[in-house]
Amino acid sequence: MTNFTLKQLRYFEALAEQQHFGRAAEVCAISQPALSVQIKELEQQTGKALFERGARQVRLTAFGEDFASRVRILLRQADDLGAFAAASRERLAGRFRLGVIPTVAPYLLPGLVPQLSAHFPDIELRLRESQTARLVEELLQGRLDAALVALPVEETSLTETPLFAEDFVLVRPRAEGAHPVPHITELRNMLLLEEGHCLRDQALSFCNRPAGFARDDLDGSSLSTLVQMVGAGLGVTVLPEMAVPLETRMADVTCSAFRGSVPGRTIGMVWRRTNPMTQELLQVAQVVREAARTTCNGARVLHSRSGETL
Amino acid sequence: MTNFTLKQLRYFEALAEQQHFGRAAEVCAISQPALSVQIKELEQQTGKALFERGARQVRLTAFGEDFASRVRILLRQADDLGAFAAASRERLAGRFRLGVIPTVAPYLLPGLVPQLSAHFPDIELRLRESQTARLVEELLQGRLDAALVALPVEETSLTETPLFAEDFVLVRPRAEGAHPVPHITELRNMLLLEEGHCLRDQALSFCNRPAGFARDDLDGSSLSTLVQMVGAGLGVTVLPEMAVPLETRMADVTCSAFRGSVPGRTIGMVWRRTNPMTQELLQVAQVVREAARTTCNGARVLHSRSGETL
DNA sequence: GACTGCGATAGTCTGAGGTTATGACGAACT
DNA sequence: AGTTCGTCATAACCTCAGACTATCGCAGTC
Numbered sequence: 001m002t003n004f005t006l007k008q009l010r011y012f013e014a015l016a017e018q019q020h021f022g023r024a025a026e027v028c029a030i031s032q033p034a035l036s037v038q039i040k041e042l043e044q045q046t047g048k049a050l051f052e053r054g055a056r057q058v059r060l061t062a063f064g065e066d067f068a069s070r071v072r073i074l075l076r077q078a079d080d081l082g083a084f085a086a087a088s089r090e091r092l093a094g095r096f097r098l099g100v101i102p103t104v105a106p107y108l109l110p111g112l113v114p115q116l117s118a119h120f121p122d123i124e125l126r127l128r129e130s131q132t133a134r135l136v137e138e139l140l141q142g143r144l145d146a147a148l149v150a151l152p153v154e155e156t157s158l159t160e161t162p163l164f165a166e167d168f169v170l171v172r173p174r175a176e177g178a179h180p181v182p183h184i185t186e187l188r189n190m191l192l193l194e195e196g197h198c199l200r201d202q203a204l205s206f207c208n209r210p211a212g213f214a215r216d217d218l219d220g221s222s223l224s225t226l227v228q229m230v231g232a233g234l235g236v237t238v239l240p241e242m243a244v245p246l247e248t249r250m251a252d253v254t255c256s257a258f259r260g261s262v263p264g265r266t267i268g269m270v271w272r273r274t275n276p277m278t279q280e281l282l283q284v285a286q287v288v289r290e291a292a293r294t295t296c297n298g299a300r301v302l303h304s305r306s307g308e309t310l
Numbered sequence: 311m312t313n314f315t316l317k318q319l320r321y322f323e324a325l326a327e328q329q330h331f332g333r334a335a336e337v338c339a340i341s342q343p344a345l346s347v348q349i350k351e352l353e354q355q356t357g358k359a360l361f362e363r364g365a366r367q368v369r370l371t372a373f374g375e376d377f378a379s380r381v382r383i384l385l386r387q388a389d390d391l392g393a394f395a396a397a398s399r400e401r402l403a404g405r406f407r408l409g410v411i412p413t414v415a416p417y418l419l420p421g422l423v424p425q426l427s428a429h430f431p432d433i434e435l436r437l438r439e440s441q442t443a444r445l446v447e448e449l450l451q452g453r454l455d456a457a458l459v460a461l462p463v464e465e466t467s468l469t470e471t472p473l474f475a476e477d478f479v480l481v482r483p484r485a486e487g488a489h490p491v492p493h494i495t496e497l498r499n500m501l502l503l504e505e506g507h508c509l510r511d512q513a514l515s516f517c518n519r520p521a522g523f524a525r526d527d528l529d530g531s532s533l534s535t536l537v538q539m540v541g542a543g544l545g546v547t548v549l550p551e552m553a554v555p556l557e558t559r560m561a562d563v564t565c566s567a568f569r570g571s572v573p574g575r576t577i578g579m580v581w582r583r584t585n586p587m588t589q590e591l592l593q594v595a596q597v598v599r600e601a602a603r604t605t606c607n608g609a610r611v612l613h614s615r616s617g618e619t620l
Numbered sequence: 621g622a623c624t625g626c627g628a629t630a631g632t633c634t635g636a637g638g639t640t641a642t643g644a645c646g647a648a649c650t
Numbered sequence: 651a652g653t654t655c656g657t658c659a660t661a662a663c664c665t666c667a668g669a670c671t672a673t674c675g676c677a678g679t680c
Contacts, residue, residue: 004392006316007637021658034638036659041637046395049586052452053658055467055646059452061586062404070391077384082314084380085356094372142362142369157365157677276359276371317668331627344669346628351668363627365677467646 006078008042009071011035012050016068019058088122096120096284099128099135099147103199103223104267107242108148111295112288119287131196139272146281148288150198151268160270161285162302164292167264168203168238169255171230177254184258189235191226194219199265203238206263227251240265241298266302267292316388318352319381321345322360326378329368398432406430406594409438409445409457413509413533414577417552418458421605422598429597441506449582456591458598460508461578470580471595472612474602477574478513478548479565481540487564494568499545501536504529509575513548516573537561550575551608576612577602 011028015035018024025035043050050064060068088094100109109127116125128135128144135147136155153160170181184207193200200219218234220226224247226237231252239247241264244255269285282304292299321338325345328334335345353360360374370378398404410419419437426435438445438454445457446465463470480491494517503510510529528544530536534557536547541562549557551574554565579595592614602609 004316006314022656030637031639032658033640033660037637040659047399048395052582052584052586054582054584055657057452058658062406062455063398066398066404067391067395070387070394074384074387074391077380077387081377081380081384085358085377088373088376089357094376096372142364142367145372272362272364274362274364276362332625340668341670342627343629343671347668350628366625368627 004042004045006075008038009075011038012042013068013071013075015039015051015058016060016064016071021058094122095124095126095145097126097128097143097145098284099130099138099144099149101132101135101147101149101198102129103150103193103197103240103243104148105129107240107246107296108288108292112291115287115291116284119283132198133196136270139270142272145275145277146269146271146284148267148269150202151266153268153270155270157273158270159273160268161282161304162266162268163285163288164296164299164301165264165266166241166296166299167257167262168206169241169244169257170236171227171239171248171253171255172236173230173233174252174254175233176236177256181256181259183260184263187236191229191235191237192219193223193226194221199223199238199240202263202265223247227253238263242292242296245297268302314352314355316385318348319385321348322352323378323381323385325349325361325368326370326374326381331368404432405434405436405455407436407438407453407455408594409440409448409454409459411442411445411457411459411508412439413503413507413550413553414458414460415439417550417556417606418598418602422601425597425601426594429593442508443506446580449580452582455585455587456579456581456594458577458579460512461576463578463580465580467583468580469583470578471592471614472576472578473595473598474606474609474611475574475576476551476606476609477567477572478516479551479554479567480546481537481549481558481563481565482546483540483543484562484564485543486546487566491566491569493570494573497546501539501545501547502529503533503536504531509533509548509550512573512575533557537563548573552602552606555607578612 011024011030014027015021015024018027021035021039022032025032028035039051046067048063049061050067052059052061105127113125113127116123128138130138132147132149132153135144135149136153136158138144139147139158140155148163151160151162170187172179187207190203192203218229220229220237223239223243227239227247228251229235230237239255248255269281269288271281275281285304289301289303293301321334321340324337325331325334328337331345331349332342335342338345349361356377358373358377359371360377362369362371362374415437423435423437426433438448440448442457442459442463445454445459446463446468448454449457449468450465458473461470461472480497482489497517500513502513528539530539530547533547533549533553537549537557538561539545540547549565558565579591579598581591585591595614599611599613603611
């Protein structure tokens with residue numbers, strides 16, 4: 001029953017304004033008979049006369065006027081919808097849900113958030129801090145649009161772009177600062193983040209884990225905690241370089257670059273392969289690279305391979 | 311640019327709800343390819359992806375969700391428009407502008423207005439009291455929908471239906487009540503309404519106007535005034551029967567039926583011949599007849615000829 | 621690696637909605 | 651009164667949007 005078309009309503013509005021079939025048809029850029037037919041059709045569908053056809057005048061009926069005022073509202077709303085789409089066409093806009101792992105978030109976000117807002121003024125940014133596994137799960141469920149994690153991510157339905165690489169640095173009690181920096185295979189009493197953090201797995205993987213390597217009785221829930229524990233002389237730990245300024249400022253520790261083969265990590269952005277906003281996501285990635293370059297110590301910006309711009 | 315169709319939006323809404331092309335197509339009672347094509351078309355027109363097509367899931371994009379919430383509002387409004395038309399289909403509704411001549415209005419309207427409201431609960435009644443010429447002019451300009459006047463009305467672009475007929479009665483000072491009622495051709499010192507009232511013309515026409523017939527130095531602006539003047543002994547006048555109870559109650563006058571050929575008038579309703587609401591107008595006329603029968607002394611209800619129901 | 625479920629694409633057909641030409645009719649003019 | 655004019659409705663025709671069926675392609679699943 002409600003099967004009139006927007007086109008009919010636009011014709012109707014034109015006729016209501018012009019009060020003349022010929023002129024209204026011209027306004028609509030169609031022929032007069034076409035307009036007559038559509039108005040007639042509309043009148044049949046509403047079941048009431050909308051216009052009174054006089055010899056020299058076309059007038060709205062009482063019902064027609066009530067109808068017209070509602071039609072106008074409807075059409076303006078339809079116009080708004082079109083304008084809304086047009087306005088959103090160029091720039092990334094709307095909700096954008098970004099997940100970030102805990103060993104990146106505190107160091108990158110203070111620089112990133114303002115830059116994202118500046119770059120995409122119409123964005124509604126929602127941030128979520130969680131470990132990689134959780135972020136991947138939420139991505140797959142469609143509850144996140146993208147995530148910043150350490151690469152690689154083994155998940156075929158996700159796609160990724162590298163953002164930047166950084167080294168890990170060794171954190172020891174300040175007292176040990178004078179000692180030579182041990183090789184990564186010689187580390188002892190390593191303090192680690194609790195289960196689930198990718199940084200823990202990375203730390204475990206880049207050395208051959210001799211007996212006594214890790215203090216696995218003393219997992220820390222954050223890098224901040226770990227550094228405090230190092231300062232208390234409980235052991236040593238590694239920090240990604242971006243974390244160094246913030247975490248070691250107030251602690252009684254010393255930081256040293258590794259010698260020889262320097263361990264590190266690559267941070268990248270991942271999202272569902274099926275997400276149609278690839279273009280916009282790559283723009284976001286570019287902003288993240290910029291933010292990392294300007295606000296994160298020692299971040300070496302990486303660029304996506306050419307094929308990924310598709 | 312804003313040339314999407316309501317149909318597309320309905321398809322879109324269904325898909326947004328079902329998150330499945332096949333099921334959404336079924337809901338829309340079309341084939342799945344038809345829906346795919348229309349969604350694609352809509353996405354092309356908005357210039358943005360609305361859905362993310364996953365392997366096992368169809369999801370709205372961020373933009374799609376914003377779009378959807380607006381679409382829902384628009385569609386509900388379109389539905390309302392249809393419902394509004396459907397609701398107005400049966401009963402007369404909306405603004406109804408009725409003109410009434412001054413020698414009818416005060417006596418008929420108190421009974422008519424409640425009956426009209428009761429009969430057409432959704433009506434928005436606007437009343438206008440003016441002399442016939444003015445009412446006809448406003449009708450022709452489309453500023454009135456109908457008018458209650460004395461018939462006949464000489465105006466080819468108006469059509470009419472008779473409502474009721476009534477007699478005129480003679481009003482004399484009470485002192486003269488004992489005298490025999492003069493014949494209409496023997497009247498003297500007749501007090502008349504001022505220029506423009508049809509009742510004046512009628513009074514002038516139903517007698518042969520001998521010298522001294524009318525006190526044309528003393529026109530009254532209302533029947534009420536005339537009756538007061540009669541009571542003061544300035545002359546005599548005629549009243550339509552419906553005016554008698556109200557106008558003669560407080561005055562020192564006497565009313566008498568004419569003998570022989572009794573003058574009177576016919577009240578009818580007129581409207582633009584082009585007005586498409588003939589059916590509803592005839593309903594209104596019927597209510598007026600009923601109101602006249604129950605509330606107006608001596609009104610003899612008349613019925614429209616069968617052909618007029620078209 | 622074949623199967624399956626699901627969306628996209630291709631090819632075809634129908635009718636909604638456009639066109640031009642013409643009719644009908646009231647208003648205005650001669 | 652007849653004629654002309656302005657205006658909307660109707661008729662006949664045409665075209666393409668949008669429907670259908672059939673089929674392909676792809677990603678999970680067994």
